[in-house]
Amino acid sequence: MSNPVSNNRIGRVERETKESKVQVTVDIDGTGVTDISTGIGFFDHMLGQLGKHGLFDLSVHTDGDVYIDPHHTVED
Numbered sequence: 001m002s003n004p005v006s007n008n009r010i011g012r013v014e015r016e017t018k019e020s021k022v023q024v025t026v027d028i029d030g031t032g033v034t035d036i037s038t039g040i041g042f043f044d045h046m047l048g049q050l051g052k053h054g055l056f057d058l059s060v061h062t063d064g065d066v067y068i069d070p071h072h073t074v075e076d
Helices: 041-054 071-075
Strands: 010-016 020-027 034-037 057-064
Touching (some): 034 041, 041 057
Parallel strands (some): 034 057
Antiparallel strands (some): 010 020
């Protein structure tokens, strides 16, 4: 069964700070496809589960100072 809603509810955001660079895309009308890479295993898992079980497509890519701690990457 195809999705009757047009796929125009897509949001994209990029954020760059001294500690991290974050790129996020969300398609509310997606099917639960995720592409997550934050460098923080448990955070990747939880974001993937949100998209999968929430049935929205989610792409999250970060490059942060996780060698110090994950705080800034998760915060940004």
